[in-house]
Structures are given as C-alpha cells and as structure tokens.
Amino acid sequence: MHRITPISGVGRGVTRPHYASYVPYTSDDITTYFFFKFQVSCVSHPPIQIVIKTLKISHLDNTLYNVVYINDTDNVDNHSVLNIEVFNNSKNMKAVFLLPLFLLACSGFIAKNNDRELDWWETTIFYQIYPRSFADSDGDGIGDLNGITSKLEYIKDLGVGAIWLSPMFQSPMYDFGYDISDFYAVHDEYGTMEDFDALIARADELGIKVVLDLVPNHTSNESVWFQEALNGNEKYYNYFVWEDGIIDEDGNRRPPNNWLSHFRGSAWEYREEIGKYYLHQFVVGQPDLNYRNPEVVEEMNNIIRFWLGKGVAGFRVDAVNCLFEVDKELFGGVYPDEPPSGRIDVDPGSHDSLSHIYTKDQNETYYMVYQWRDVFDEFKSDGFTRVMMTEVYASIQDVVRYFGEGHIEGAQMPFNFDLITDVDASSSAADIKRAVDKFLTYKPVDKDANWVVGNHDNSRMATRYGSALVDGINMLVLLLPGVAVTYMGEEIGLVDGYVSWEDTVDPAGCNTNDPINYVQSSRDPERTPFQWNAEKNAGFSTADKTWLPVADGYETLNVEVQMAVERSHLKVYQFLAKLRQEKAFRYGRYESVAMNQDVFVFRRWYNNDTYIVVLNMRDNEHVVDLTYFENVSGEAAVLVRSIQSLKNDGDVFDVSALPVAGFEGLVLKLV
Numbered sequence: 001m002h003r004i005t006p007i008s009g010v011g012r013g014v015t016r017p018h019y020a021s022y023v024p025y026t027s028d029d030i031t032t033y034f035f036f037k038f039q040v041s042c043v044s045h046p047p048i049q050i051v052i053k054t055l056k057i058s059h060l061d062n063t064l065y066n067v068v069y070i071n072d073t074d075n076v077d078n079h080s081v082l083n084i085e086v087f088n089n090s091k092n093m094k095a096v097f098l099l100p101l102f103l104l105a106c107s108g109f110i111a112k113n114n115d116r117e118l119d120w121w122e123t124t125i126f127y128q129i130y131p132r133s134f135a136d137s138d139g140d141g142i143g144d145l146n147g148i149t150s151k152l153e154y155i156k157d158l159g160v161g162a163i164w165l166s167p168m169f170q171s172p173m174y175d176f177g178y179d180i181s182d183f184y185a186v187h188d189e190y191g192t193m194e195d196f197d198a199l200i201a202r203a204d205e206l207g208i209k210v211v212l213d214l215v216p217n218h219t220s221n222e223s224v225w226f227q228e229a230l231n232g233n234e235k236y237y238n239y240f241v242w243e244d245g246i247i248d249e250d251g252n253r254r255p256p257n258n259w260l261s262h263f264r265g266s267a268w269e270y271r272e273e274i275g276k277y278y279l280h281q282f283v284v285g286q287p288d289l290n291y292r293n294p295e296v297v298e299e300m301n302n303i304i305r306f307w308l309g310k311g312v313a314g315f316r317v318d319a320v321n322c323l324f325e326v327d328k329e330l331f332g333g334v335y336p337d338e339p340p341s342g343r344i345d346v347d348p349g350s351h352d353s354l355s356h357i358y359t360k361d362q363n364e365t366y367y368m369v370y371q372w373r374d375v376f377d378e379f380k381s382d383g384f385t386r387v388m389m390t391e392v393y394a395s396i397q398d399v400v401r402y403f404g405e406g407h408i409e410g411a412q413m414p415f416n417f418d419l420i421t422d423v424d425a426s427s428s429a430a431d432i433k434r435a436v437d438k439f440l441t442y443k444p445v446d447k448d449a450n451w452v453v454g455n456h457d458n459s460r461m462a463t464r465y466g467s468a469l470v471d472g473i474n475m476l477v478l479l480l481p482g483v484a485v486t487y488m489g490e491e492i493g494l495v496d497g498y499v500s501w502e503d504t505v506d507p508a509g510c511n512t513n514d515p516i517n518y519v520q521s522s523r524d525p526e527r528t529p530f531q532w533n534a535e536k537n538a539g540f541s542t543a544d545k546t547w548l549p550v551a552d553g554y555e556t557l558n559v560e561v562q563m564a565v566e567r568s569h570l571k572v573y574q575f576l577a578k579l580r581q582e583k584a585f586r587y588g589r590y591e592s593v594a595m596n597q598d599v600f601v602f603r604r605w606y607n608n609d610t611y612i613v614v615l616n617m618r619d620n621e622h623v624v625d626l627t628y629f630e631n632v633s634g635e636a637a638v639l640v641r642s643i644q645s646l647k648n649d650g651d652v653f654d655v656s657a658l659p660v661a662g663f664e665g666l667v668l669k670l671v
C-alpha cells in the first residue's frame with residue numbers, strides 16, 4: 001500500500017491534470033491531442049510522475065477538454081485503476097476512460113531527490129561530426145560513413161558517449177547536406193545504407209549512441225517531392241509554399257513580398273511550370289516545406305520513425321524556428337512584408353537587414369516540436385530515451401520554450417548558443433559569468449542546461465577564444481552543470497582553416513559575390529578537414545585534392561601529436577571527460593563569480609567534495625581569494641591545468657591566495 005499525498009494543493013492525491021488542446025490544422029477531421037501528466041507523492045518515495053498523453057479524439061469540435069480524476073486516491077495500490085473523465089465543456093458531452101495507472105515505480109525505489117537516476121543523455125558528451133570533413137575511407141577527398149566508423153574507437157577513448165552526425169542523407173549538396181533530396185537514403189558520396197547499419201552496429205558495440213540531423217524546414221529542389229510538384233502532382237504541390245508574383249507598374253513580375261533568404265536575395269523563386277513563386281528561406285535549391293499541410297507533418301513524422309527504427313538515438317533538429325511562416329489568412333490572404341531591422345552594420349540584400357517577425361519563431365513551431373517529442377516517445381517502450389536537440393538562434397525566452405510548455409514535453413536539449421553568440425576572446429570574466437548564468441537562469445528548474453561552444457556554422461572555438469583558452473573553455477563545457485556538446489576538433493584545439501575565394505564552396509560565402517569580404521560569411525573555415533596526423537592531408541584523405549583544403553599547421557596540430565606528448569589539449573579533454581562522471585559534476589550545486597576583470601571562477605560541490613574551476617580570460621597574472629565562496633577555506637590541490645600552466649598536478653595552494661597565470665585554466669579540489 002502506498003499512500004498518495006496531494007501536491008500543489010489541488011485535488012487530493014493527484015494534481016489537477018494539465019490539459020492542452022493542439023489543433024494543428026484546419027481539416028474536416030479535427031484531431032485533438034491531450035497531454036496529461038500527474039505527479040503523485042508517496043510518503044516514503046520520491047515524486048512519481050504519471051503521464052498519459054496524446055489521446056486522440058476525432059470528430060469532436062475544437063474546444064478544450066478538461067480532464068478530471070474522479071476516484072478516491074487515498075489508498076492506491078500497485079496496478080490500481082484511476083477513472084479519468086473527459087468531458088466537453090461546451091456540449092457537456094461525456095466520455096469516460098478507464099486508465100490503468102501502473103504505479104510500479106512506487107515499489108522499492110528510494111533515493112534522494114538530487115540523486116535521481118540520470119538518463120543516458122544527461123551524463124554523456126555529444127560530439128558533433130561533420131561527415132564530409134571527418135575521415136575519408138576511399139580516397140575521393142570527401143569524408144564518409146566508413147571513415148567515421150573507423151574512428152569510433154578514438155571517440156570512445158575521448159570519453160564521449162554520443163555522436164551527432166550532420167546530414168548524411170541523399171543530397172545534391174548545394175548546401176552540403178542541408179538540402180536533402182531523399183530523407184530515407186544515405187548520400188552516395190558518404191556510402192550506403194549497409195555502411196550506415198555497420199556504423200550503428202559498431203557504435204553500439206562501443207557503447208556510443210548515434211544522433212542524426214533532422215532538416216524539417218525544407219527539402220532539395222531535386223527531391224522527388226519537388227519534381228512531382230513541378231509535374232503538376234497536387235499532393236506534392238501542396239508540400240511547398242507557392243505564391244503569385246506581383247506585376248509592377250512597368251509590367252515586370254516581382255516576388256510576392258520583401259522576404260529575404262538566409263543566403264541573401266529574395267526568399268522567393270519563380271517557376272515557369274507552375275506560374276508561381278515558391279518560398280525558400282535558405283538557398284534557391286531548398287524549397288520550404290508547408291507545415292500547414294497535415295500530410296507534410298505526417299511525412300516528417302514517418303522520417304523520424306524510419307531512422308529511430310534503425311537504432312538512432314535521436315535527432316538534432318535544424319533551423320527549427322524557421323518552420324512556420326505567418327498564417328497569411330490573418331493578413332487577407334497575402335504574406336505581409338517584414339519590417340527593416342534597423343541594423344546599420346548590414347547591407348540591404350542581407351538576411352539581417354529585415355526583422356523576421358513573420359518567418360521565424362512563429363507560435364505553431366513550438367507545438368510542432370512538442371508533437372515530434374511524442375513521436376520520439378513512441379519508441380520509448382524499449383526503455384531507451386530518444387533525445388531531441390533543437391538548433392535555434394533566438395532570444396533566450398524563445399529558446400527555452402522548446403523545452404515544453406507546462407506539462408507538455410518538448411526537446412530535452414534546446415541548444416544553448418550563448419557561449420558562441422555572447423562571448424569570445426574579448427570578453428571579461430563578468431561577460432563570461434553573465435553568458436553562463438543566462439541559460440541557467442531562464443531554463444525551467446527541472447530541465448538540464450547544455451553547453452555548446454562551436455559547430456559547423458560558426459568559427460571554431462580555438463579561433464574565437466584563442467588557442468591559449470582552449471583548455472579553459474573545455475573546462476567550462478565539460479564541468480558546468482548540464483550536458484556537454486563538442487564540435488569535432490575542439491578536443492585538440494583545431495582552428496579555422498584559410499579557404500581562398502577560388503576554393504570557397506559554402507553558399508553563404510559564394511553568394512556574397514565578394515572575393516574580398518566573403519570570409520566574414522563563409523562557413524568553410526570551420527569545416528576544413530579533421531587533423532589526424534602529420535601525413536598527407538593530415539591523415540584525413542589520400543586524395544590529391546580534398547573537398548576543402550586542410551588547414552595550415554596540421555603537421556603539429558593533430559591527434560597523433562597530442563596523443564604522443566605528455567601534455568596536450570587532448571589529454572586535458574580526456575581527463576575532464578572522466579572527471580565529469582564524479583557526483584559533484586553530475587548532481588552537485590553550482591556557484592560562480594567574476595573575481596576581477598579577468599578571472600572567472602566557479603565551484604561545484606556535493607557533500608564533502610568541492611571542486612573549483614578557475615579561468616583567466618587575459619594574459620595578466622592575478623592572485624585570487626577563493627574564500628569568497630562559503631565553506632571554502634584551507635587548501636586545494638591542482639587536478640588538471642591548461643597545458644601552458646607552470647603548475648603541477650597535485651600542487652597544493654592556500655585558497656585564500658591562489659596565484660593565477662595569464663590565460664590559465666585550473667581545476668582544483670579542496671583538500
């Protein structure tokens with residue numbers, strides 16, 4: 001017998017169930033989704049959440065349905081049945097569902113709240129691989145799946161438990177895989193479905209989870225879907241967003257409005273076959289999918305199911321805040337112009353010159369993400385959580401909405417880009433503190449933070465912060481509370497490569513048509529091949545020409561060198577990856593301070609274990625007093641330090657006067 005006590009003061013035994021109605025589309029067959037989540041407390045056990053979600057009730061009207069529990073829950077035994085009554089407020093229509101609630105979790109699980117069992121994704125490190133640039137197995141100058149498989153042991157040795165692959169689906173590569181022509185196939189330059197299965201199998205043997213990239217906003221204009229649309233197939237015509245052009249005073253045809261592509265120029269492209277423009281928020285070859293069409297929603301759900309069914313551990317979802325455009329019916333059937341952003345540092349053709357109030361962060365987008373979470377959770381019956389990460393560059397208030405709403409679950413990891421967008425080498429200790437605190441402050445209290453310092457779209461971490469700070473920044477990523485994300489090469493301090501205008505292939509660079517200033521827009525520098533050793537093409541490929549040139553300096557900056565020497569970024573990274581398994585970093589509390597202009601310090605503590613991480617952002621020496629922190633006194637020993645540090649492992653310092661060298665990063669443990 002387990003006595004169930006009321007929480008939140010509503011009802012008795014079970015909180016007033018949350019309800020949500022989600023009606024994604026206007027159609028004859030309205031489907032209403034309900035999300036129910038109960039939290040019950042047993043006297044001797046931690047709170048147990050019981051979730052009943054996605055009851056679909058078709059052919060009912062569009063009003064919200066309340067759900068109330070009706071039985072006496074004072075004494076609920078295992079396998080008890082709660083009667084759940086669902087009724088429609090407006091029509092008093094009643095339907096009673098009998099929902100067996102198995103309170104199995106009640107039996108024998110006693111743990112302190114802060115020691116709750118963490119899920120696999122909460123304790124691991126996610127390592128982003130850009131497949132084209134990681135390892136080339138067949139010598140064509142292009143990275144591939146077999147190349148990745150051959151390097152999985154390296155990833156395992158780093159202490160990484162999950163990889164996220166940038167898109168490896170069939171693609172004409174106008175946007176290097178983010179323009180997908182067949183969501184159900186492997187891109188031929190990267191290998192075959194058998195190669196993919198072999199990758200999954202090998203990763204599984206090594207205990208590495210594989211996360212793929214979901215690119216839901218658009219397809220390739222070479223996809224069967226778009227080609228069929230052009231051929232007049234109505235089903236696929238409705239997969240895309242079509243608009244009539246405007247004929248101006250001179251009789252010239254103009255795009256429907258002023259919307260701009262992320263890669264410069266109009267977001268509309270005319271097609272003679274249709275006599276209309278299609279929307280492409282990204283390159284011309286990436287027509288936006290129409291998420292106001294339920295068939296598109298179901299197609300994307302099936303794509304998710306297809307890959308999750310193949311053993312994939314989840315998805316990183318690309319550019320998700322561009323999913324929906326405003327509902328034009330709210331504007332008399334015409335998509336409205338977007339207002340100028342007012343930014344004077346950008347020129348008129350660039351995406352940043354407009355304020356994207358109609359093409360980004362639309363309300364419907366969040367509900368689509370919540371709906372995807374349900375699709376992910378369909379697979380949870382095997383006891384293994386599929387994880388969703390969302391790529392959104394937006395205000396912190398909008399970013400955290402992807403976590404969910406009330407009791408509705410969304411993405412586990414809405415990417416936190418604050419350490420990319422808010423700070424760099426020029427930042428002070430206070431800037432770092434503010435950037436770190438931002439996500440921690442705005443995220444829901446029961447959700448995990450995550451830390452991202454680089455990816456295939458941004459200048460590499462070692463370039464943005466400077467090579468002297470590589471270890472210190474990795475200390476932040478791996479030891480701050482939350483999930484760590486590493487972009488391939490951050491573990492060795494890989495820097496951006498130089499890519500000449502002639503060698504530039506990224507549309508964001510090419511579309512500038514500016515052989516001088518393209519560098520500011522091109523993403524090729526952070527995509528240059530991985531540096532494995534000092535051999536030809538840094539060991540990435542045996543080809544005479546690789547798809548992007550290998551960065552200068554690979555002869556000394558590579559994995560092999562850093563494996564061989566006693567002290568290297570790689571060795572520091574491996575140490576940190578182990579250290580983050582300690583309870584203080586899994587469960588411990590967090591407190592931080594900008595000691596002065598330059599030195600950012602945080603501590604993590606759990607019971608009697610206290611760790612202190614020190615990062616000096618400048619080449620200035622300081623002596624800092626760590627007794628600022630409550631319960632920090634006496635001495636602390638050096639566990640790991642940045643490679644240029646002159647301290648030794650095990651050196652013990654008086655915490656009231658710790659000397660910190662320029663750019664030094666330190667992890668200390670109170671003794």
Ligand SMILES: [Ca+2]
Pocket residue numbers: 136137138139140141142143144189
């Ligand atoms: Ca290859």
Ligand SMILES: [Ca+2]
Pocket residue numbers: 217281288289322323324325
């Ligand atoms: Ca869109």
